[in-house]
Amino acid sequence: MSLPDTRSAPLGILYEHPQWFQPLFAALERRGLPYLPIHLGDHRFDPASREVPAPVILSRVAQSSFLRQTEHPIFYAAALLDHWQQCGAIVLNGRETLAIDSSKARQLSLIAALGLAIPETRVVHRVEDLVAAAEGMTFPLLVKANIGGSGAGITRYSSLEELRASIADRTVPQSVDQVLLLQEYVPVRGGNILRIETLRGKFLYAIEVQSSGEDFDLCPADACLARPGRSAILMTAVTPAPELIRAAEQIAHAAYLFVGGIEVIIDDRDGTARFYDINAMSNFVADPLNVLGWDPHDRLIDVLETMVKGRVAA
Secondary structure (H helix, E strand, O other): OOOOOOOOOOEEEEEOOOOOOHHHHHHHHHHOOOOEEEEOOOOOOOOOOOOOOOOEEEEEOOHHHHHOOOOOOHHHHHHHHHHHHHOOOEEEOOHHHHHHHOOHHHHHHHHHHOOOEOOOEEEEOOHHHHHHHOOOOOOOEEEEEOOOOOOOOEEEEOOHHHHHHHHHHOOOOOOOOOOEEEEEOOOEHHHEEEEEEEEOOEEEEEEEEEOOOOOOOOOOOOOOOOEOOEOOOOEEEEOOOHHHHHHHHHHHHHOOOOEEEEEEEEEOOOOOEEEEEEEOOOOOOOOHHHHOOOOHHHHHHHHHHHHHHHHHHO
16 A cells, blocks of 8 residues: 655644643654644545545544533544545554444453453443343442543442432433443542553553542543642552553553553452553643653654654655
């Protein structure tokens, strides 16, 4: 296949969130690596055209985009990434990754197929089926939207009666694809979740994120920053046990994850590590120099620069 038409830049960055990617753009500019920012908001494409905006494209599609605009680009992005890949572009976190990232149900299925533990979960596509799905499960339970982001679409229920009442009142979380997960509420050992970040399928860094069990918005780009009505959440750089690193790398490979985070909790009941989330929209922790002592954007750009040089030279 011949090299795609690339009159604009050797690297494209597909993004949606208006602020999250400023650190990445700033790092690219410091490095002097030319790039084309591609905003999803008003994007369009011609399926008959074979041109692509760049030979290498990094997708930064956020699943939480539905919170910012009703006409969110998640499903549009699936078609767009597929088109670019068919045209010969190297799309990082491309169509295969997006398919996993946009479905918590698929994530859990993938993790379980690797022989790793997950929270007990049932998947439904009709709200009224949640009651039957709860049979044999122990409350408290969580109802999660299949497509979430930034803690959206997660509600905790203490009893079957509470769940029934929520169904009757139509206050159950909704997912933009109509798929819901009913999941056990796992007591977290030490009150921290572990987020393991990977790059090209290899361990990059890990942070422990303070969790009260009541707040599910633990996005690393936001959660360690104080916002109106909420204090900053404590995040600490850690080195996970080798078996957790191996498991996270295994998940990253299986999910075709170029860059992203794997989240795991240690079940306080029996010490089992339960993996529960794959996040391809990892935008790294805010204030990395204080949290980590170094900026992971530099290592991301090292890899991007190598890939761009190799692709253009080819």
